[in-house]
Amino acid sequence: MPEGPELHLASVYVNKMCKGVVFSGPVTKSEVSKSPDVPFTCEAYLITAVSRGKEVKLTLTPLKSDGSNQRAKRAQTDQPMDIVFRFGMSGYFTFTTEDELPKHAHLRFHSKENPSRVLSFVDTRRFGSWEPNGTWHSDRGPCIMFEYEKFRDNVVTRLSDRAFDRPICEVLLNQKYFNGIGNYLRAEILFRLKIPPFVSARTALEGHESEDLNENEKPVKTEITTGDLLRLCHTVPLEVVNLGSGKGYDPTKQDYSDFEAWLQCYYVDGMNSIRDHNGRTMWFTGEPGPMAPKGMSYFETEGIAISCLHPNTHLAQKAEPHGLFVWL
DNA sequence: CGTCCACGTCTAC
DNA sequence: TAGACCTGGACGG
Known part of the structure; x- marks a missing residue:
């Protein structure tokens, strides 16, 4: 899923799927998750979502209770709660029946229907996280798309x-x-x-x-x-x-x-790639530029590409007939 | 079987 | 500037 566009599409998905759906009961968590419990229980609540950069915020909004069920009222939350999600490398939301709950569904919101459906936060690698009563992370800047x-x-x-x-x-x-x-x-x-x-x-x-x-x-x-x-x-x-x-x-x-x-x-086929200083693969075409990681140099002359590079570097030009490549 | 790779942060030496 | 944190798919022997 997850760069800015995928996080935003996730918020659109939640709003579309959960529109008019009443959720109920506690928010449940998988056994294996190390993220915090979500201390929210409510007889009837709605879920909406909004995104900012690489974060998504869910808002749980309790529906007005008529006060006739005092026992249920005592245990339940009647204030809205925000939960801020980061998706790591593999997070996404899905809305399914209980039977169709995917593997790695780590946080789950249950509908009041019978049979119940579930909005779940699925995250195979568990690099994602959530924060109950959370706010947009203060170290993150404005959203590239919507601010x-x-x-x-x-x-x-x-x-x-x-x-x-x-x-x-x-x-x-x-x-x-x-x-x-x-x-x-x-x-x-x-x-x-x-x-x-x-x-x-x-x-x-x-x-x-x-x-x-x-x-x-x-x-x-x-x-x-x-x-x-x-x-x-x-x-x-x-x-x-x-x-x-x-x-x-x-x-x-x-x-x-x-x-x-x-x-x-x-x-894409034909593009070059090298590892940046943080070990992440940078895909590009043409010159890498002067600040390319140490040990790497690359230049072209008279149509002959000459490159000195790390073995973990991949240059598409190595397929070209006039390229000379030197591994150091 | 094994090794490498993946849309991202985090903290610790 | 390494690693740690995780699962799983692709590909090699």
Whole structure:
């Protein structure tokens, strides 16, 4: 599932499936989960969802009780509760019958129906988490998709931050500034502009300060690139959202082909990939850029590509007849 | 059987 | 800047 678009599609899914469904009783947890218990029990409540970057917040809203059942009332919660979810590498929501509950359904909300249906948070690898009475994580920036102006401001006013000394491809994964960007999105975004992944982030982002500067003065600075990197951090994820419900990144899903067809760079045949300084695979085409991990160099001359690289590096050019490759 | 790889954080030396 | 945290699919012997 899970980069910004998948988290948002998950919130859309919850709102669609749970609209008009009354939930009841306690929120239950799998035996194996180490995430916290959710101290919420209610005779009748509704569930809604909203996303921000790489987080989803569920709101449990108790329905007004008529007060006729005092015994049930005593044990139950009558205040709404927010639960904030992070999806790790494999989290998603699904709404099924009790019988169809998938493996690794770690948190479960039961409907009042008979037979009951269940909204469950499924997370195979358990890198995901939830926080009862949670709020948006304070270290994460505005949402790249749905808080675009704030997101842009947060970056341009902090370009002097040492964080932007790093290569652009690594900074794009910094959730303090790019809440919602993940590994496939950074590849797709940089590919659209043909920005080498290992150029300094500050260099790649310079020239964007003026976009919403005053209309009263003469044009101050104009963009140095025709495509705008920050704008693409907004529009490229929205393209995935617009593929529609259930169409995000999930290779295990039947309907994966639309997403696969949308990818232009990530995992695409003919693209290059190298590990970044954090060990994550960066997919790109053309030059890696000057800040590529140590031990790696790459250049082309007279149509001959010469590359010195780590054995774990994969360059598509190695299939080309005129490439000379040296492993050190 | 084994090794490598995967959409992401986290904390600890 | 490593690892730790997890499961499981692909692929090699």
